[in-house]
Amino acid sequence: MDQDPTLKEKILQTVALIPKGKVCTYGKVAEYAGAERRARFVGTVLKQLPAGTKIPWHRVINSQGKSSFPEDSDHYQEQMNRLQQEEVVAMKGKINLQRYLWMP
DNA sequence: GTAATGACCAGGC
DNA sequence: AGCCTGGCCATTA
Numbered sequence: 001m002d003q004d005p006t007l008k009e010k011i012l013q014t015v016a017l018i019p020k021g022k023v024c025t026y027g028k029v030a031e032y033a034g035a036e037r038r039a040r041f042v043g044t045v046l047k048q049l050p051a052g053t054k055i056p057w058h059r060v061i062n063s064q065g066k067s068s069f070p071e072d073s074d075h076y077q078e079q080m081n082r083l084q085q086e087e088v089v090a091m092k093g094k095i096n097l098q099r100y101l102w103m104p
Numbered sequence: 105g106t107a108a109t110g111a112c113c114a115g116g117c
Numbered sequence: 118a119g120c121c122t123g124g125c126c127a128t129t130a
Contacts, residue, residue: 075111
């Protein structure tokens with residue numbers, strides 16, 4: 001049981017708001033969800049998501065503009081495939097945040 | 105109760 | 118550009 005169940009829900013809700021063709025960082029998601037210094041918690045929450053979730057977790061990347069997964073992992077490939085499918089282009093595994101970062 | 109863990113981040117070198 | 122360090126804080130053991 002969470003001490004603050006609404007916080008997890010807020011984070012998921014915020015991630016769900018990221019529009020197609022845009023991305024957001026863990027830190028920004030935390031900020032928009034009203035949890036300013038809880039970037040790591042965002043990752044913890046996304047990790048718990050089931051396989052067929054509707055939450056667009058692939059639109060969440062780290063502050064360096066890169067996937068937070070190792071390049072040889074399936075998660076990395078899936079994330080990049082989905083982003084590319086949404087016209088989000090990554091050069092050398094790096095995404096241009098100036099261009100693709102979602103700003104509500 | 106303490107200690108370790110982690111889909112993070114900013115700063116320093 | 119890369120690598121290391123300290124800080125962060127909810128979860129887990």
